[in-house]
Amino acid sequence: MNTKSIIDAFTQYVMPNYSRLPVVIIRGSGSRVWDSDGKEYIDLFPGWGVSSIGYGHPKVVKAIKDQVEKLIHMPNNFYNELQGNLAKTISEKSFPGKCFFCNSGAEAIETAIKLARKYGNEHAKNEIITMENSFHGRTFGAMTATGQPKYRKEFEPVVPGFKYVPFDDFEALSSAVTSKTCAIIIEPIQGEGGINIASREYLQKVRQLCDENDIVLVFDEVQSGCGRTGQYFAFQHYAVKPDVMTMAKTLGGGFPIGAVIARSPWSDVLQPGNHASTFGGSPLACAAALAVFEAIDEENMLENAAEMGEYLKGQLVEIQKNHPFIREVRGVGLMVGMEVEKHGDDIVSKCLEKGLIINFAAGKVVRFLPSLAVKREELDEGIAILRNVIDELVSEA
Numbered sequence: 001m002n003t004k005s006i007i008d009a010f011t012q013y014v015m016p017n018y019s020r021l022p023v024v025i026i027r028g029s030g031s032r033v034w035d036s037d038g039k040e041y042i043d044l045f046p047g048w049g050v051s052s053i054g055y056g057h058p059k060v061v062k063a064i065k066d067q068v069e070k071l072i073h074m075p076n077n078f079y080n081e082l083q084g085n086l087a088k089t090i091s092e093k094s095f096p097g098k099c100f101f102c103n104s105g106a107e108a109i110e111t112a113i114k115l116a117r118k119y120g121n122e123h124a125k126n127e128i129i130t131m132e133n134s135f136h137g138r139t140f141g142a143m144t145a146t147g148q149p150k151y152r153k154e155f156e157p158v159v160p161g162f163k164y165v166p167f168d169d170f171e172a173l174s175s176a177v178t179s180k181t182c183a184i185i186i187e188p189i190q191g192e193g194g195i196n197i198a199s200r201e202y203l204q205k206v207r208q209l210c211d212e213n214d215i216v217l218v219f220d221e222v223q224s225g226c227g228r229t230g231q232y233f234a235f236q237h238y239a240v241k242p243d244v245m246t247m248a249k250t251l252g253g254g255f256p257i258g259a260v261i262a263r264s265p266w267s268d269v270l271q272p273g274n275h276a277s278t279f280g281g282s283p284l285a286c287a288a289a290l291a292v293f294e295a296i297d298e299e300n301m302l303e304n305a306a307e308m309g310e311y312l313k314g315q316l317v318e319i320q321k322n323h324p325f326i327r328e329v330r331g332v333g334l335m336v337g338m339e340v341e342k343h344g345d346d347i348v349s350k351c352l353e354k355g356l357i358i359n360f361a362a363g364k365v366v367r368f369l370p371s372l373a374v375k376r377e378e379l380d381e382g383i384a385i386l387r388n389v390i391d392e393l394v395s396e397a
């Protein structure tokens with residue numbers, strides 16, 4: 001099938017709820033993908049970070065192939081060895097606690113909300129505070145938690161009991177807390193909000209506020225987790241542990257899986273009958289995620305993410321020196337943003353034409369979430385395209 005007939009099928013048969021790039025990608029390897037016309041791209045934004053250790057990583061491919069022949073799915077009314085192993089691995093990489101498995105970030109957030117509400121209701125509390133400019137997903141609870149009115153307004157009424165406060169503003173948060181507050185949900189580094197990094201002092205004060213008021217502190221690490229920032233989880237840069245943490249995107253290396261980990265006593269709040277997910281934690285999904293953790297460790301990808309992240313930021317700062325419309329370069333590890341005053345949409349679409357995939361977030365930030373295994377030469381290739389595109393746009397303007 002040619003590209004046009006593939007796109008035509010979408011016009012007729014697929015709901016128009018995405019704005020799609022006019023490209024059909026059919027193959028990927030490492031940090032590169034190829035489209036149906038044979039054109040090659042360097043991908044520094046592999047599926048919102050989902051293809052976290054590169055396309056077609058041999059360890060992930062082998063783990064999935066081997067498992068698919070043994071057993072794809074078993075429901076959660078049976079034990080499964082891989083799910084237990086994955087829960088242990090996640091706990092060892094984050095903090096002592098127990099996991100719940102699901103299939104997406106939104107589902108992980110729903111789980112955290114239900115857990116917090118059940119615990120809260122036992123103590124006559126049910127309000128949840130989240131951050132402005134946050135993003136937590138598209139299901140009703142996750143959408144309501146998302147502190148951006150544009151995501152909610154056409155779907156009202158939303159879930160009751162949510163309040164929003166400015167991100168990284170402790171005064172605003174502490175004055176919003178009442179005796180009814182049961183949970184605070186924060187992305188330590190906001191992704192969709194435009195790579196906004198919480199300060200250390202802020203998260204430490206939030207931790208203390210939650211301890212003093214018996215509030216469940218939930219970190220949404222769906223985008224920042226599983227190695228993205230050069231630590232397994234972003235909270236590890238802050239020396240502040242959450243009570244409950246969500247993860248998804250990066251976890252399965254491309255295979256759909258989401259998870260929640262909760263420390264004691266919140267680890268035992270959800271009991272039989274309270275919560276479930278038919279596909280959650282299948283042997284196949286867990287095999288993929290275990291292979292991702294193994295590859296990250298064996299191939300020193302945390303170090304690589306930290307080092308390549310610094311390199312990428314340094315190169316972007318070099319571009320910024322010639323272009324005052326670039327306001328700021330910021331990020332942690334390989335979660336990097338370049339805030340611009342203008343040209344953002346054009347930068348991303350012209351880079352695509354020239355064979356570089358990146359993203360534009362929050363209407364102001366050019367965003368990069370490269371593979372944790374990205375190589376310096378691959379970044380150099382991408383940066384060269386970006387530099388040309390920016391020079392061209394500025395000289396045309």
Ligand SMILES: *Cc1c(COP(=O)(O)O)cnc(C)c1O
Nearest residue numbers: 104105106135136137191222223
């Ligand atoms: C993407 C994202 C979600 C939602 O994940 P889905 O898998 O799309 O449901 C939730 N939280 C954060 C921080 C995200 O970046």
